[in-house]
Amino acid sequence: MVQRLCAMLHQCCHHDNVNARTVRCARERRVRQQTNISLQYTTRRLTEMNPGKYPELTLVINKVTHHSIELSWINEENKPRNGPPERWTRFSVEQMDPKTHTYSTVYIGYSTHHLVEGLESSTSYNFRLRVTRASGECILSPVVSVFTAREPFSGKNLHQAVNRADEDELTTVLQSGMVDVDVYDKMGFTPLMVAAQKGFTSLVDILMKHGADINKRDSTGKDCLMQACFAGHLNTVKYLRNCGSTWQSRDTDGCTPLHWAVDGGHLPVIKYMIQDGCEVDVIDKVSLWTPLMRVSAIGGNAAVASILLQAGADVNVRDKAGKTPLMVAVLNNHVELVKLLLDSGADHHMKNEYGAGAADMAKAFGRQSIINLLDNISLEDSNRLTSAGQFCYGDKK
Numbered sequence: 001m002v003q004r005l006c007a008m009l010h011q012c013c014h015h016d017n018v019n020a021r022t023v024r025c026a027r028e029r030r031v032r033q034q035t036n037i038s039l040q041y042t043t044r045r046l047t048e049m050n051p052g053k054y055p056e057l058t059l060v061i062n063k064v065t066h067h068s069i070e071l072s073w074i075n076e077e078n079k080p081r082n083g084p085p086e087r088w089t090r091f092s093v094e095q096m097d098p099k100t101h102t103y104s105t106v107y108i109g110y111s112t113h114h115l116v117e118g119l120e121s122s123t124s125y126n127f128r129l130r131v132t133r134a135s136g137e138c139i140l141s142p143v144v145s146v147f148t149a150r151e152p153f154s155g156k157n158l159h160q161a162v163n164r165a166d167e168d169e170l171t172t173v174l175q176s177g178m179v180d181v182d183v184y185d186k187m188g189f190t191p192l193m194v195a196a197q198k199g200f201t202s203l204v205d206i207l208m209k210h211g212a213d214i215n216k217r218d219s220t221g222k223d224c225l226m227q228a229c230f231a232g233h234l235n236t237v238k239y240l241r242n243c244g245s246t247w248q249s250r251d252t253d254g255c256t257p258l259h260w261a262v263d264g265g266h267l268p269v270i271k272y273m274i275q276d277g278c279e280v281d282v283i284d285k286v287s288l289w290t291p292l293m294r295v296s297a298i299g300g301n302a303a304v305a306s307i308l309l310q311a312g313a314d315v316n317v318r319d320k321a322g323k324t325p326l327m328v329a330v331l332n333n334h335v336e337l338v339k340l341l342l343d344s345g346a347d348h349h350m351k352n353e354y355g356a357g358a359a360d361m362a363k364a365f366g367r368q369s370i371i372n373l374l375d376n377i378s379l380e381d382s383n384r385l386t387s388a389g390q391f392c393y394g395d396k397k
Contacts, residue, residue, distance in 0.1 A: 057139060058141060059072075059073055059128065060074065064148060065148070066122075067119050067148065068116060070114075071113065071114050073091065073141070089131060090110060091109065091111070091112065093107040093128075094129075095125065095126070103128065120148065121149065121150055121151040122148060124145055124146070124147050125145070126145050127144055128143045129141035152176075153173045153176045154179060157179065158179045158183060159183075159194065171206060174207075181212045190213070190224075191203075192207045192212040192224050193218060193227050195224075195236075196227045197228070197230075199233030201233070204224075214243055214245055220253075221253070222251045223245070223249050225237065225241070225245035226249070226260045228240060229258070229273070230263060230264040232268070232269050233269075234268050234269050238272070245257075247273065253284050253285065257273065258279070259289075259291050262299070262301075263298055265304055270308075274311045280292075280311045287321075288319045290325075291308055292308045292313040293317065293319055295325075295337070296332065297328050300332060300336070301337075302337045302339075305325075305340055305341070315341055321353055322353035324347070327350075327361055330370050331361055333365075335369050335373070338370050362374060
């Protein structure tokens with residue numbers, strides 16, 4: 001009897017377990033079916049397109065610059081809208097993050113075009129269009145990829161190429177046609193002036209062949225020939241001369257290329273200029289200084305003065321205040337130059353417009369070495385006069 005009861009209990013428990021499993025399996029099947037139906041419906045809403053009802057969506061790439069991309073899209077929604085805005089189709093432009101490959105919305109609204117700005121030059125960007133209809137349906141367009149353009153050349157690129165002596169880059173910038181060959185930098189120099197200053201003759205040639213103006217001036221009136229003469233670039237000076245630069249050009253103070261050449265103190269350039277017919281005693285229009293006077297006033301370079309004197313420079317020329325090269329050399333304490341000028345026939349007895357001579361100036365400024373030189377010259381003059389007087393007296397006698 002006990003055994004029969006146990007068997008009946010076991011059979012009942014087994015039957016209950018079977019029923020529970022059956023119910024659980026049925027429930028799971030229903031959940032899976034519902035999930036599949038939901039997924040299918042969602043997928044259909046996002047991706048299915050009825051060719052008659054949903055024309056293919058395409059993002060159209062319009063104008064592309066180095067910092068912007070213009071996008072537009074065309075579909076059946078590009079017709080006049082009726083009714084309240086909530087019944088209109090909404091468009092969203094989404095841009096992909098290249099690092100995370102996720103999309104973020106850069107535009108949302110009802111227009112059919114959008115300009116994406118603030119982009120990097122020469123960079124790839126990916127976009128897609130999301131269309132949301134009033135019914136809640138969402139449609140995604142295919143992804144489009146587009147490269148922004150290279151940043152356009154500017155005067156900065158042109159000057160950088162010159163300063164780096166980069167012939168290839170210089171040619172590339174000039175051939176682009178985007179930049180004025182005579183564009184000024186922030187210092188007021190054209191590319192040709194900079195190339196001349198640095199002695200980049202090959203770059204000067206490239207610039208000239210692309211139409212650079214050889215007569216352009218900086219803010220002080222200096223042209224590229226003056227720049228090259230001052231810097232001492234003989235080959236560049238010769239090239240510019242062959243291209244038509246003239247020794248008679250003047251800056252705002254009336255200084256010529258020779259004035260600037262003597263300031264630079266480059267003997268080969270000065271010799272070439274004189275051999276090429278450059279006027280030696282040309283004067284500026286401010287102080288009426290000749291190149292020899294500039295040597296006395298600024299550098300005191302006796303070697304430069306010697307070249308000028310050998311070429312016939314007037315050793316006793318006067319400036320606006322009546323000063324001679326000797327007086328100016330005394331004032332600036334150029335002892336070696338004073339010696340050269342005296343040996344070349346400078347008249348130390350000459351006076352300026354205030355009645356002061358070289359000796360007076362030397363004493364006023366305590367130029368003892370020069371005072372000694374002038375005293376010796378005066379003594380020699382006195383001895384010569386004495387000797388000449390004795391000779392004359394002896395003849396009479």
